[in-house]
Amino acid sequence: MPDSAQSSSGTGKPIPPSSKPFAPEDEAALREALKRCSPSSFEAAVQFRKTGNAEHVPAVVIGVIERFVEPDLRMKLKDADDDLRLIEDLGIDSLTMMEIVILVEDVLQMTINNDELRNLRTVGDVKTFIDCKIRGLTLPKPTKFLPIEHIGAVMPIQPPFLFLNEASVSSTAANGKYKITGQEFFLQGHFKDNPVMPASIMLEALGQLAVLYLLEGHIPEPGKAVNATQIFFTGCEGVRAHRVCKPGDILTLSIKPKRNKMPLATFEGSIRVGQEKAVIAEEISLIFAYADAVNLPVPISAGVPESAVNGIAAPAGTPLRAAINS
């Protein structure tokens, strides 16, 4: 009986590794299936199949993705953060995504539906998705990519005081980028003949990313939405600046929510330039308030078609499904 018989079973229940013990011929089949993957991903797959321990899954998934990425792009996976994008950064098209899925299904003995694939945009999405499948957890809200137009449209803060060029938001984190252009008005005086991005502004940028998280990533109480005009800074702790940032530098900002309960939201945040640490904030606190939702955002869970997602239309080429012409 082909495994695909269970393909409509959804994600609600854990998928245990095959109930029969892991036999030598299974190991041989696994070795053959993963012959073009790194030895460590093969080892991880063996461990997972023997123990069912989901800790081994990320290594398998990364190994499989790596195997399908053109060799000259594989370096990107070496120190990839979870925001590495499958299509834009790794050149993975929808057919390659299918190849990845089929191999992951085969190796981890699981079944993935077409609908579930559509929201997988980053390496982190894939890892989280597989992990939730295996543990039988509900899938988190998928990562949303917000271009500057979208950020400008939802944020209460506007240029020339908006310090985000692009951002991605999921239910567990938000990441953003800001390029210091040198045209920022305050750089004329900070410092004399020596433009340096003020640390206070960098903290402001992290705060703005936290605001964006509340508006786009936070799951509000039913029937409510975060009121964009009622979010304010209350405090921060453990802020340290590690690096002088100047025009031309691209700030990579990230925040992670630590605790969100109206009216207080706390985050940890950091800014990097390339691989270098620039700013760390152990805690940034905002206060916020709800308003009645006008258009009810539909919480995204597994199996909800993409068309139900409120807000941003997915960029062209997003659906991870093969284009079939015939």
Place this chain on the structure above:
Amino acid sequence: MPRVFITGLGFVTSIGNDAGTVTRNLRDLRHGFELYPPFQKPDIPVKLVGTIKEFAADSTDPEDWTFPARYKIKRELLRSMAPNGLFAHCAMLQAIDDARLTEPDCSNPLTGLYAASGGSPMLTNYHHERLQKVGVMRCSPLGIVSAIVGTLNFNLVAAFKIQGVSCGFSSACASSAHALGYAFDDIVLGRQKRVFVVGGEDGNTDAILPFAGMRTLSLQTDPTLASRPFDAARDGFVGTGGATVLVLESEAEVVRRGVQPYAEFLGWGQASDGWNVAISHPEGSGSAAAMNLALRAAKIAPEQVDYVNAHATSTLIGDISEARALRAVFKDSSTRPAISSTKALTGHGLSLAGAMESGFCALALREGFMPGNAHLTQIDPECGGLNILRVTAPTPPQVVIKNSSGFGGANVALVFQRA
């Protein structure tokens, strides 16, 4: 009427993987046959294949394939290819280089690509087995485009960003001759200024061995005795694969780009036997009709033809049919034209045959020789009354005909002239 020229060639064949090697082997009558390792089993009576050297593409996994380092092909392209797609991709690169075409020359609405291959029986079998074994949802997403008839055009059109006409031709061993004919028409009608015509075959166990069931394959183990078109002792054909690409261009393009063509393509004709699904008409009626129509279209009298590259595959029935057709078309057939089947050297390339042998005709016209009919010891009396060349003639031909015939009694004749 607009004129059509052959301006570029690419070869991956059993007798060479570039035009220079192919020319030498045609002149010197060196065959490309080897004992094919997968056939060396007691239950397989067929032993020889016209093998493709420098390439190893017998695996069902394209990432296992090896090919000359001068060809760089990304996994992204390889993954959807059949072996014949690999051969054809490499032949395309040669032909583009040979015709001195730029990327914009290849990718525009007036440049098309016609292709012919029998698909990939090996990959069809493999993917179907996977479907049975692992279930439909775990089949390769590229199983279909790599395996079905049409795989050649799908892959090449995408890889080379072709924007003009594209189509696959399926008339068995006449397929790529048909492709050439219709490409000619498109240029004459002004629909296209340039068309790549591609023939390809896997030439492996799954592509060749099914013909054993028809008893049409030679069982010889001696390569010099295996493929003997028109010989009294012939016992069937030897299979082969590979690919050939011809670049056809309008006269305006030849002038604009200032290139020296191999040959002019004067015209073509086709006719069907209306006789049997697999056996050629005993009198070669369709083949004769195709040649007459081609000559009329090309405005060439039979006595102007210097050389015929015959379809003759070395089968018992087919060679006789074609010999009769040739005698019917050419009144003074015992002296003119010179005739040979180069399948004595290459083996039978099935869908590839028409394109490959048209490529040989182009080389013969440009280099000024007529390749001999190798391995001919004693002409079958039924094939008598013809000027079959036993050795290569150093005489430059002016006008040549290429014959191709396929299952169902499909016959195509193409007429080329020295440029």
